[in-house]
Amino acid sequence: MAAEVAALAAGLLRKLEGRRASGEVVERRDAGAAAARVCGDWGVRRALLAGDPLLDDLGVSEALAGAGCEVLRWPDGRGLGWRELLGLEGPQDTCGVTVPLLGVAERGTLLLGTGPGHGRSIDVVSMRHLAVLPAERLRPTLAGALAEAYGGAGLPPSAVSLVSAPSRTSDIEKISTLGAHGSVSMHVLVVT
Numbered sequence: 001m002a003a004e005v006a007a008l009a010a011g012l013l014r015k016l017e018g019r020r021a022s023g024e025v026v027e028r029r030d031a032g033a034a035a036a037r038v039c040g041d042w043g044v045r046r047a048l049l050a051g052d053p054l055l056d057d058l059g060v061s062e063a064l065a066g067a068g069c070e071v072l073r074w075p076d077g078r079g080l081g082w083r084e085l086l087g088l089e090g091p092q093d094t095c096g097v098t099v100p101l102l103g104v105a106e107r108g109t110l111l112l113g114t115g116p117g118h119g120r121s122i123d124v125v126s127m128r129h130l131a132v133l134p135a136e137r138l139r140p141t142l143a144g145a146l147a148e149a150y151g152g153a154g155l156p157p158s159a160v161s162l163v164s165a166p167s168r169t170s171d172i173e174k175i176s177t178l179g180a181h182g183s184v185s186m187h188v189l190v191v192t
Contacts, residue, residue: 108164
């Protein structure tokens, strides 16, 4: 991995860990096994995968299925209904698997845009969020990432999410609760 990409990956992972998320750098050939290991550690029994061919190319869907995880694809997996995807029917330990447009090192932020293969709720309907981020999609700053993704001609997607950690909120007494508006845990695989 080139020095600049290694530094960006290290910055992204450091920021994520400071916000109760986790991540690791993996080689392409190990991405599927790493995804299966993480989901196994979480006890995930159902995964909703973005309809991105990269997940098949890296062996993620095959590895998850081989580890005993029910694999659903966006948008086809929506046919089960939102109750199932939320874990209200069937397995409660679910995982949304995304492929971010870009990752931002300075903030530890993932830029998720909607599209035909990536619904706006994949990262929030499941208890867990696993992001598979190719290292070449790392950028140093949020301003630069947003300008690159949406500064050119054409319409931006109908929704853009900036995800930096598991969802959390605090009540009046400052008691922090994870998973209030999304996943309770998040792991990023930076793929080299």
